[in-house]
Amino acid sequence: MSGAPPSRAEALTRLTADLRAAGIDTAALDARLLLAAAARLSTIDLYTWPDVPLDAASHARLAAMAARRLAREPVARILGQREFWGLPFHLSPATLVPRPETEHVVEAAIAEHARIVAGRDKSAQTGAPFTIADLGTGSGCIAVAAAHELADARAIAVDLAPDAAIAARGNAVRNGVGDRVSVIVGSWASALADRCADLVLSNPPYIETLDLEGLDTDVKDYDPRLALDGGADGLHAYRQIFADARRILRPDGAVVVEFGRGQAAAIADIARANGLLPRPAILDLAGTERVIVATLL
Numbered sequence: 001m002s003g004a005p006p007s008r009a010e011a012l013t014r015l016t017a018d019l020r021a022a023g024i025d026t027a028a029l030d031a032r033l034l035l036a037a038a039a040r041l042s043t044i045d046l047y048t049w050p051d052v053p054l055d056a057a058s059h060a061r062l063a064a065m066a067a068r069r070l071a072r073e074p075v076a077r078i079l080g081q082r083e084f085w086g087l088p089f090h091l092s093p094a095t096l097v098p099r100p101e102t103e104h105v106v107e108a109a110i111a112e113h114a115r116i117v118a119g120r121d122k123s124a125q126t127g128a129p130f131t132i133a134d135l136g137t138g139s140g141c142i143a144v145a146a147a148h149e150l151a152d153a154r155a156i157a158v159d160l161a162p163d164a165a166i167a168a169r170g171n172a173v174r175n176g177v178g179d180r181v182s183v184i185v186g187s188w189a190s191a192l193a194d195r196c197a198d199l200v201l202s203n204p205p206y207i208e209t210l211d212l213e214g215l216d217t218d219v220k221d222y223d224p225r226l227a228l229d230g231g232a233d234g235l236h237a238y239r240q241i242f243a244d245a246r247r248i249l250r251p252d253g254a255v256v257v258e259f260g261r262g263q264a265a266a267i268a269d270i271a272r273a274n275g276l277l278p279r280p281a282i283l284d285l286a287g288t289e290r291v292i293v294a295t296l297l
């Protein structure tokens with residue numbers, strides 16, 4: 001990018017073409033998001049006044065962002081932010097970029113919350129708040145979205161990575177649920193008390209270790225390995241989470257976990273082996289088995 005700064009429309013067209021030529025499937029969307037961020041405008045402004053020239057600072061920011069995207073850095077990493085459940089989540093190198101399919105965990109949690117609350121005899125309630133444990137919280141997306149949606153719920157968000165815990169805490173505050181989301185550093189449920197949770201939610205690492213090298217550059221080089229590596233068979237985290245589920249769940253509670261392609265049967269077996277009853281897997285929008293809800297027997 002050199003010479004007189006282009007108009008917004010010209011910059012968009014050029015960047016889209018450059019990204020497309022580099023084989024990036026989402027070229028048009030990426031170009032729009034990067035241009036809006038570089039020019040500090042909404043995408044609506046870009047389309048409403050397309051002929052306005054980019055100022056020099058915006059142009060320089062866009063050139064730097066374009067170079068990063070052409071090197072296969074994900075747009076969310078370049079922007080430092082990703083939307084999930086309609087809410088903004090800041091990212092750090094220690095956090096996975098939240099994926100759209102993880103919203104199915106939040107949807108299932110909302111349905112389970114309704115089932116559990118409806119099944120409780122009000123007169124028998126202990127007064128303990130409805131509590132969600134989000135194990136491996138990363139950016140905090142699951143815990144924060146669930147707390148945002150369920151006004152009577154509080155969440156305990158756990159991550160082994162201290163920097164992820166810091167990001168999750170910031171995202172809870174940023175999204176107005178800081179008073180109901182506690183974040184702790186620890187390994188899965190090891191720091192949680194007996195019978196403390198109504199729901200255990202998790203999107204743990206599930207890639208088989210030997211498959212990590214074959215992942216796309218966007219994932220392999222930018223998402224943290226701790227967020228991806230599920231051990232030799234990809235199921236390491238599930239064994240630990242389900243082993244503790246009976247202990248930390250209240251009797252009418254449930255576990256809701258996301259998993260990878262082809263893992264549904266193995267996850268259901270792990271749930272059963274730990275005394276839980278798995279329901280048929282929930283499909284994502286691509287028709288892939290993606291989430292299992294398991295209740296105590």
Ligand SMILES: C[S@@+](CC[C@H](N)C(=O)[O-])C[C@H]1O[C@@H](n2cnc3c(N)ncnc32)[C@H](O)[C@@H]1O
Binds near residue numbers: 140161
């Ligand atoms: C696949 S990422 C999911 C992050 C976030 N929940 C999401 O859906 O975007 C898995 C998360 O588990 C965390 N993790 C890995 N091992 C852990 C452990 N032993 N205990 C707690 N968290 C762990 C990673 O740091 C990472 O944040």
